[in-house]
Amino acid sequence: MAEGDNNSVYQLAAETASLEEQLQGWGEVILMTDKVLRWERAWFPPALMISFLLLFPGLNQHGIITKYVGMAKREINKLLKHKEKKNE
Known part of the structure; x- marks a missing residue:
């Protein structure tokens, strides 16, 4: 052992x-x-925003933004339906 x-x-x-x-x-x-x-650092937030803005067109072109917006919409709809059922 x-x-x-x-x-x-x-x-x-x-x-x-x-x-x-x-x-x-x-x-x-x-x-x-x-x-x-x-x-x-004070310049971190603007640097991140610029990076995101530079990446945004590519993310949009490949459908990544659309995919996550769609997912967010579905989740919001689920929450709203759940809230409606709860209020009934």
């Missing part, structure tokens, strides 16, 4: 080391994302 436990410990350590190595490059991205979400 002890040998099996050691093998699983070594395997877990190897998998953890591999995962850590794979995610190492994402550290800076995660830190920057955290800073943006916390609005640490």
Whole structure:
């Protein structure tokens, strides 16, 4: 049993080391994302808006905007129907 436990410990350590190595490059991205979400710089909100506005035509062209607007409409309709049933 002890040998099996050691093998699983070594395997877990190897998998953890591999995962850590794979995610190492994402550290800076995660830190920057955290800073943006916390609005640490005054220029973050305008930069995000400009990025979105630049991406918007492409998102619209590929139907992504239409898809999510449709999903939102369906969810709103479900909520309204549920509210109507509740009020009856």
